[in-house]
Amino acid sequence: MFGKLEKRSLNQTLNSSRRIFKSMAILCARIVFLGLIVLVGAYSLAYSRHPPAVAMGFQLEAIHYQGLVHLDRQALDALIYQSVSKNLMSVDLDRIRDLVESESWVREATVRRKLPNQLVIHVRERQAIAVAAIDNELYVVDEGGVILDRPGPSHQSIDRPIVRGLMNAARENAQEENNLRMQVYLRVVEALDSHNRSISEVDVETPEQVAVIPTADPIPIHLGDEDFLRRYETFISQKDLYDRLKEEYGTIESVDVTYDNKIIFHTPQKKGETVMVQTSNPL
Known part of the structure; x- marks a missing residue:
């Protein structure tokens, strides 16, 4: 009987030890887990302030x-x-x-x-495609009228007439308006491709009334907004008349070829005269 009591006491002691060990293990696990949380938090805080050496x-x-x-x-x-x-x-x-x-x-x-x-x-x-005169200064621009640079040796490959009439980028709606004007400019230089070397400037300040300025005679030739080639060649066909009128009046201020079957030469205002000439072919 004594042996049974001793055995029972031993079992109780073992069970109690197991319970204590289990409780200690759980406590240690909790401590380790909390420690890890604190460590991660401290690491994150330190990393946010001072990147660790590993970084x-x-x-x-x-x-x-x-x-x-x-x-x-x-x-x-x-x-x-x-x-x-x-x-x-x-x-x-x-x-x-x-x-x-x-x-x-x-x-x-x-x-x-x-x-x-x-x-x-x-x-x-961006691609530089033209030289633009803006506020009496020259700039290299792309097809949307965005200013890229000042003209220099690296831009000698640009072989198009100067575009005049773009807005200063600081003005309201300048980007949208310049993009529109540049599209008109590109249409003009494409249409007048065979004459571009003889044209100094293309003025697109008023897109509905485009004007080109010949290199030899720096006066605006108003082409309107369509039929650019045919209208410009109408002016060329009347070049002899233009020269005679220029000699007679001293100068011609502008030429308008936007009308059907006629070309208009505007003399200086002080002369008070406008010369209108019928053309043989409709514009």
């Missing part, structure tokens, strides 16, 4: 560009490095794209990370 491997060290022709690579580097985070993983790619696209030469840009420490930026540049 140093993601420090932005190089920017590679694709598609640059006119843009200054070093100027772009300086703009980006001074404006965004130095850690590649926290860099705002949209912010970088906006910065690059703020440059006048940039039509579109895409940005991507290249681990562990590089950015790759692909740029699609």
Whole structure:
């Protein structure tokens, strides 16, 4: 009987030890879990304030560009490095794209990370297609009238008449209006392709009343808004008459070929005369 009591007491002691051990294990697990939460929180807070040493491997060290022709690579580097985070993983790619696209030469840009420490930026540049006279200054512009640069040796390939009549970019609705005017300009130079070398300027200030200015005689020839080639060749066909009238009146201020079957030569206002000549072919 004594043996049975001793055995029962031993079992009770073992069960009690198991319960204590289990309770201690649960307590330790809770302590470890809470410790992990505190550690993660502390790490996150420290990381947000001071990137840990492990993140140093993601420090932005190089920017590679694709598609640059006119843009200054070093100027772009300086703009980006001074404006965004130095850690590649926290860099705002949209912010970088906006910065690059703020440059006048940039039509579109895409940005991507290249681990562990590089950015790759692909740029699609605007194309310089004309020289524009804006507020008595000359600028190189694209097909939408966006000012790109001042004329220089790198723009000698531009072989079109100067476009006159674009708005200063600071004026309200200038971008939309200049885009419209440039589309008219491009229509004119395309239609007059065989005569462009003899034309100095195309004035699109009033798109419905386009005027071209010949190189040899710097007076506006008003072509209206259509039939540019036929109307300009009507003026050319009356060049002998123009020369006689110029000799007679001293100067001709402008020529209007927008009417059907006639061409109008405007003499100086002090002369008080306008010469209208019938043409043989309708315009």
